[in-house]
Amino acid sequence: xxxxxxxxxxVKSNESWLEKIxxxxxxxxxxxxxxxxxxxxxxxxxxxxxxxxxxxxxxxxTVSVLSENGNLLSVTGLDxxxxxxxxxxxxxxSAARGYSxxxxxxxxxxxxxxxxxxxxxxxxxxxxxxxNKFADLESKAKAKEDLAAHVSEISDTLDGFLNKxxxxxxxxxxx
Numbered sequence: 001x002x003x004x005x006x007x008x009x010x011v012k013s014n015e016s017w018l019e020k021i022x023x024x025x026x027x028x029x030x031x032x033x034x035x036x037x038x039x040x041x042x043x044x045x046x047x048x049x050x051x052x053x054x055x056x057x058x059x060x061x062t063v064s065v066l067s068e069n070g071n072l073l074s075v076t077g078l079d080x081x082x083x084x085x086x087x088x089x090x091x092x093x094s095a096a097r098g099y100s101x102x103x104x105x106x107x108x109x110x111x112x113x114x115x116x117x118x119x120x121x122x123x124x125x126x127x128x129x130x131x132n133k134f135a136d137l138e139s140k141a142k143a144k145e146d147l148a149a150h151v152s153e154i155s156d157t158l159d160g161f162l163n164k165x166x167x168x169x170x171x172x173x174x175x
Contacts, residue, residue, distance in 0.1 A: 049092040055134040077151040
């Protein structure tokens with residue numbers, strides 16, 4: 001099973017940014033069609049929000065394990081990363097719809113769309129990294145490891161994701 005999983009990970013690591021987005025968003029092939037781009041922008045942001053929403057369960061499991069082990073009070077910052085995760089999710093869900101529509105006066109050039117699609121691929125990678133860090137937090141709690149540094153690292157990663165998302169908003173304004 002591990003051999004199969006490692007081969008799958010190897011294949012995934014060789015995927016282009018477009019292939020990674022296609023894997024996450026059904027119907028992404030139509031994303032390159034500018035007529036559908038506003039709707040698909042919303043779908044992408046909602047998919048990112050759903051991915052990050054799964055961190056709530058991981059954090060609840062972490063708190064539960066820490067509580068069972070009598071270590072809950074020794075770990076600070078869990079509420080902080082929970083609130084930051086919520087902030088990222090809210091920002092993803094409430095952001096303005098991007099791109100110009102089919103009948104808008106200003107049309108987006110194909111090269112600018114490709115730039116944005118590459119950026120979207122990197123956002124997916126960032127979201128996966130955040131989710132992996134929350135999964136690691138849960139594992140470390142079960143292994144009774146010290147979590148202080150990891151909580152701080154998650155906080156920094158969430159800050160980085162917010163900054164990256166703000167960059168995306170800047171790109172949309174330039175289009």
